[in-house]
Structures are given as C-alpha cells and as structure tokens.
Amino acid sequence: MKNFAVLLFLCLFVITSFAQKKNGTVYSEHETIDQTKALWEAVKNGDKEKVKTFFADSITVVRNGNDWQTTAENFGNNSGWWKANFVNLKVEDAPGAYADAIEYGDGNIWVQDWLMLTGINEETGINLDLHIHNLYAFNEEGKIGLIIQYFNNNVFEDIRDAKTTRENGKVYINHPYIATVRKLVNAYAAEDLEKMKSFYDESAQFSALDHGWDESIDLVTRMGYVKDNFANAKDIHFKQIGYPDCIFYELNNGFVVYSWWEYSFTREESGEKVVMPLMLSHSFNDDGKIVQEMAYYSTNHFE
Incomplete structure (x- = not known):
C-alpha cells in the first residue's frame, strides 16, 4: 500500500509538471508601460492631442463589461472631460500596486495597471477617490487597439445626481x-x-x-x-x-x-x-x- 501511494504521488507530480506551459514573459519595466503612464499624464494635463497619439485609428473600448468601437480622435477629445471637470486631478499607482507588461508567446503585448485617481469635481464639490483597473492591448505598430477598464461607477452617479434638484x-x-x-x-x-x-x-x-x-x-x-x-x-x-x-x-x-x-x-x-x-x-x-x-x-x- 505504501509503495502504491508513492507511485500515485509520482504520477500526479509528472502529470502536473507536464500540464504547465510557459506562454510569454512578464515585465515590470517596459516601453509599453512607459506609454501608458505617459497616456495618463496627458489625460491629467488635458492634452487631448497627445492622448490621441497613443491609440490606433480604430479602438475597442470595454468598460465594466460594456464594449463599443470608437476612434483615436473621439477618445482623445473625450479625455478632455477629466481636466474640464476636476481640479487637483492626480493619477497614481494604487497603494502596493504597479503595472505589468506581458509579452505572450504569439508576440502580442498587453499592459495591465491598477490606478488611483483623485481630485475634486469643480461643479459639485464631490471628492474623487477612484480605483481603476486598466488593460491595454498593443498592436504591431505599438499603438493601443483595445482598452478594458473596471471601476466602481458610484462616484460618477453621485456627480450626475448632485447636478439636479431632488426632494428627499x-x-x-x-x-x-x-x-x-x-x-x-x-x-x-x-x-x-x-x-x-x-x-x-x-x-x-x-x-x-x-x-x-x-x-x-x-x-x-x-x-x-x-x-x-x-x-x-x-x-x-x-x-x-x-x-x-x-x-x-x-x-x-x-x-x-x-x-x-x-x-x-x-x-x-x-x-x-x-x-x-x-x-x-x-x-x-x-x-x-x-x-x-x-x-x-x-x-x-x-x-
């Protein structure tokens, strides 16, 4: 019985070992990470023209599971909303987090980051304290063709509601x-x-x-x-x-x-x-x- 248990363990070990397959390399420093940081710096500064330069002409945007197609022109122009609506806007890595660049075996490169956006909505006085997780897929030209974002939308609903008059x-x-x-x-x-x-x-x-x-x-x-x-x-x-x-x-x-x-x-x-x-x-x-x-x-x- 003891020999059977040892044999079973060795079989499971061999099976597990063969089940592992490396499919790329993860980088903590990479030129694509630098690009995503520069992208958010441009967003923070309200530099819409600079924002456009990081994206492919046609982009897929996915936010909290909802996706649509847009263009670098539209995305860049819409990014000006942050500068127009918030003062003291800051974009920083979330505490304890840092960006990863993943180069997959097929050559595709993704960057994922975890950011903290803070600031004050100028019209309503609501404080922004937003955790946001981004994933960026880069094409062969080094441009972002797909951006996926996850965040809690409550603060934006609060800002929207604060602009109305409502009895409670x-x-x-x-x-x-x-x-x-x-x-x-x-x-x-x-x-x-x-x-x-x-x-x-x-x-x-x-x-x-x-x-x-x-x-x-x-x-x-x-x-x-x-x-x-x-x-x-x-x-x-x-x-x-x-x-x-x-x-x-x-x-x-x-x-x-x-x-x-x-x-x-x-x-x-x-x-x-x-x-x-x-x-x-x-x-x-x-x-x-x-x-x-x-x-x-x-x-x-x-x-």
Missing part, C-alpha cells in the same frame, strides 16, 4: 417621534432609568464626541454611564432651544429627530452648576423605537 422626504414640526424625544429628555431629568430604557430598541447604538467620532456603545453600556451621571449630578434640567425637527428621509426610508437643548446640572461633590448647549439626533425603527442616538456637545464642560 418631508420635514415635520409636530410628530409623535418628537414627543418621544421630549419624553426621553424628561425621563433623564427625572433620573428615571427604566423609563428612559423603554424608548430604545434593545439593539440601539449610541455615539458622542467624548467616545470618539467613529465609535459607538450599546444600550447596556450607555445606561451604565447614565447611572453614573445620576450619582454625580443633581438638579438636572433641559431647556428646549428653538424647536425639534422630525425628518422622514425617502432615500433611507427612515425617521430622524433633531433637537437642540440647554442642558444644566449641579455637580454633587463641588456644588458647581454647569450649563451647556446640546444637540441630539435620534433615529427610529418601524416600531417607533430609537435605534441610534448621537449627542453633540463640548467636552470641556466635563473637565
């Missing part, structure tokens, strides 16, 4: 969710922890400036902090500033209440009275429970 829901000056927020604030002022908890969904998340802008805590942790606050403060009071807004966002199909307050309390130990501005944001689920609370205030008041 409704604003309510009176709404049951506004009443919920007022009841929640009143429960805090009354130091009624159980009443406060009744307004939140069990999965609610909380964030505030003193936790870090990109961090959040869960309901149990939040209630622990509130309990500590109750132990160290008295005469808690909230004065409404202006009026809350309840906004229904059509895009996310959800309700958010924004409210502004003057929050005051007296420190239990020192007797010092603290008065501070506070903004609250509460997001609601379909059951009318708060699923996210965000608090904005100056942390200096707690030092």
Whole structure:
C-alpha cells in the first residue's frame, strides 16, 4: 500500500509538471508601460492631442463589461472631460500596486495597471477617490487597439445626481417621534432609568464626541454611564432651544429627530452648576423605537 501511494504521488507530480506551459514573459519595466503612464499624464494635463497619439485609428473600448468601437480622435477629445471637470486631478499607482507588461508567446503585448485617481469635481464639490483597473492591448505598430477598464461607477452617479434638484422626504414640526424625544429628555431629568430604557430598541447604538467620532456603545453600556451621571449630578434640567425637527428621509426610508437643548446640572461633590448647549439626533425603527442616538456637545464642560 505504501509503495502504491508513492507511485500515485509520482504520477500526479509528472502529470502536473507536464500540464504547465510557459506562454510569454512578464515585465515590470517596459516601453509599453512607459506609454501608458505617459497616456495618463496627458489625460491629467488635458492634452487631448497627445492622448490621441497613443491609440490606433480604430479602438475597442470595454468598460465594466460594456464594449463599443470608437476612434483615436473621439477618445482623445473625450479625455478632455477629466481636466474640464476636476481640479487637483492626480493619477497614481494604487497603494502596493504597479503595472505589468506581458509579452505572450504569439508576440502580442498587453499592459495591465491598477490606478488611483483623485481630485475634486469643480461643479459639485464631490471628492474623487477612484480605483481603476486598466488593460491595454498593443498592436504591431505599438499603438493601443483595445482598452478594458473596471471601476466602481458610484462616484460618477453621485456627480450626475448632485447636478439636479431632488426632494428627499418631508420635514415635520409636530410628530409623535418628537414627543418621544421630549419624553426621553424628561425621563433623564427625572433620573428615571427604566423609563428612559423603554424608548430604545434593545439593539440601539449610541455615539458622542467624548467616545470618539467613529465609535459607538450599546444600550447596556450607555445606561451604565447614565447611572453614573445620576450619582454625580443633581438638579438636572433641559431647556428646549428653538424647536425639534422630525425628518422622514425617502432615500433611507427612515425617521430622524433633531433637537437642540440647554442642558444644566449641579455637580454633587463641588456644588458647581454647569450649563451647556446640546444637540441630539435620534433615529427610529418601524416600531417607533430609537435605534441610534448621537449627542453633540463640548467636552470641556466635563473637565
């Protein structure tokens, strides 16, 4: 049995070895790579005439699976869109990536690169942060006859949409969710922890400036902090500033209440009275429970 296993392994090794076939050479430095870099430099500078010189008269363009035929003249003229629409445009290798030139056994040469395009759309102010993968097929004259590109199109849809005017829901000056927020604030002022908890969904998340802008805590942790606050403060009071807004966002199909307050309390130990501005944001689920609370205030008041 042992000899059979060894024989089987040797057979598989021989089969695998014969299955390998070299079909060309890969270069990290090549004149065609230099040409693609010069092409993007011309695109960045808005040099449409220079862009045309890198392409064959007839070109096949494939973008995210969609292909069409065009000419070097049209491609070059269209490349001016980048310079006309973006400021501080940069074209660089994506972090950790570099271009390859592949010379296949039949003599065909392809270049593939992974680029990062950054800039600011001048009309909308949208920041471009685009990863793009390009493949270029060169003909016998050293011209690009086929270019294949893959990228996420979302940023271009955002730019297109930003040029239009669109409503995204409704604003309510009176709404049951506004009443919920007022009841929640009143429960805090009354130091009624159980009443406060009744307004939140069990999965609610909380964030505030003193936790870090990109961090959040869960309901149990939040209630622990509130309990500590109750132990160290008295005469808690909230004065409404202006009026809350309840906004229904059509895009996310959800309700958010924004409210502004003057929050005051007296420190239990020192007797010092603290008065501070506070903004609250509460997001609601379909059951009318708060699923996210965000608090904005100056942390200096707690030092």
